[in-house]
Amino acid sequence: MDLYIGTKIKALRLQKKISQSQLCDNFMNRVVLSRIENNKALPSLEQLIHISEKLKVPLSYFINDIKYDELIENDDSSSFIISDLFNNQNYYEIVKLIEYNHDEFSKTQDFNKYYYAGASFFNIGLYNDALKYLKRYVNLFLKSKEDIQKQNIDNFCHALNILFKIMLKNRNYEKGINYLELAKKYLYALDSLNYSISFVIHNNLAYLYLKTNQFQKVINLLESFVNTHDNLIYINAMPHIYMSLNIACYNMGYYEKSIKYIKKAILLFKYYENEFDAARCHLNYINSLRYSGNFDKAFEIVNRCKNEYKKYNKLYLSFFIQEMILYFNIGNYDKVMEISSEIEVHQLSEMSKHNYEFMMGHIKYLHNDFDNAYNLLKKCEKYFLTQYYYGDLLMLYDDLYCITNDISYKAKSNQLINKVGRKNIVMDS
Incomplete structure (x- = not known):
């Protein structure tokens, strides 16, 4: 071949x-x-x-x-060929083997063939075929005896992780969570937490819990895990896990914990000489300090980051936005306006741009510049909704109602009052 x-x-x-x-x-x-x-x-x-x-x-x-049939003499050799092709990332050849020699593929006894097939289809972007083979593999694994499951737990979890990725593409977060929770269940049941895929499963499950605002679940999931697995050889996964814990604790109001976890993430990213992600973590660090009420320390970190990370343009500008947010929350709107004059808005990241629009819109409303205030606030409304920034939206809708006297904004505000959202700019009263 x-x-x-x-x-x-x-x-x-x-x-x-x-x-x-x-x-x-x-x-x-x-x-x-x-x-x-x-x-x-x-x-x-x-x-x-x-x-x-x-x-x-x-x-x-x-x-x-x-002529795949010239290479396949029996079931064992067929299984070896498929696994060898997969390990060499020859995904197209696996797909062609299945399409042009399906009888031989069907005769192969090793049920891992369905994992190799599903993963191969996924890697070439044929997601419906990937779903078919991966679901078949998962079902066969679940029906297997425990000794067979122990031998194949790694492939099983990788299969479920691919299914999660497909659900993520489809924005089907509930099914994605179900697949990852199934992987987690068997990792614990089969005492297989030391596999590298275990860290991936925990990290991705935390990501989906964060995505769906299930912050306490993130904390419950990860705290017990890191207490027993933070010193293993897969420690390079730990800074991402600490970032998830920081965000969850930050949103639950556990600010001291959130500061502790983001410091650990920064330390590990620096250890691995990942300067960009270490720098990015400082945005979370500043937020945690702000929400804990430690504005002096937050300003200190902002100023240091503005000096250290100039080479990362969008990230560098994000620290100016963080500085604006700090002054915004202590009511120093003149300073917010002064900093805003130094920023070229078109160079901002999407999040920073909408945070900029929100702060400038609110300040212009306070200054009775209603037309500009309305336009700025409407620009960030949709983004804030997709990010569940309900605290910011309550202020935004209050401003829009006062500007327009449109009662629909009151109705929108009332719908959000008791919903669990994510913290962003506006601090708890």
Whole structure:
């Protein structure tokens, strides 16, 4: 099979009178292409896509008529070939094997074939096919004996994590949570928490809990986990887990805890020399300090970050927005306006831009500049709704009602009063 692809690439290139340099076209190294054409290496999916585009043939030209049956002598060898292809990230070849030699695929006894198939379909963007095979794999795992489950818990959790990713693309958060909670259940039941996928499952489950404003669930999930697993070899996953804990504690009002966790995240990102994410964590740190009432420390951190992180333009500008938020919350609107004059709004991130619009809109309302206030507040309304910034929206709707006398804004405000949202700019009264 390997030989066939390399030989066919070379034959077609020569037939079309294309040099190796022309075929590589700055995308790949000529040495790599030579190894492929001389049957010493398989092309990756990205390389095969590039080659097919340059030679003006579909991908199927290279793999449609590969004689998989010549390679498959029995069920065990078929299973080995599928797993070997998967481990080498040759996802298209697995898909073609299934399509053109489905009988042999069906005869393979190892039920992990459904995982390899589903994951391969996912990796080439065929999500409906991925769902079919991955669900089949999960069902077979659940019906297996415990010793079989222990042997395959890693693939099982990876399968459920892919199903979560598909649900995330479809914004079906409830199903995504169900898949991850199932993975978590078996990780604990089979005493398999030391697998690297365990950290991924916990982190992604926390992400969905945060996405759906289930903050206490994040804390319950992660605190017991980190107490027993924060010193393992997968410690590179821990800063993300600490960030999730920071956000959850921040929104539940546990500000001292939120500060403790974000400091740990910053420390670990610095340990791994990930300066950008360490810098990004300081935005959360400033928020936690602000909500805890420690404005002096928050201003100190803002000023330090403005000096240290100038090379990350959008992030750098976010610290100016944080400074505006601090002054906004102590009622120093003149200082907010002064800082705003230093900012080029078009360079802001989406979140920073809408936070800017909200603060400027409220200040213009207070200054009786109602037309500009209305336009600015309406610009950020939709974004704040999608982010569940209900505290900010209560102020926004109150301003809009006073500007327009439109009672629909009162109704919108009343709908949000008892809802659980996320903290952003406006602090608890």
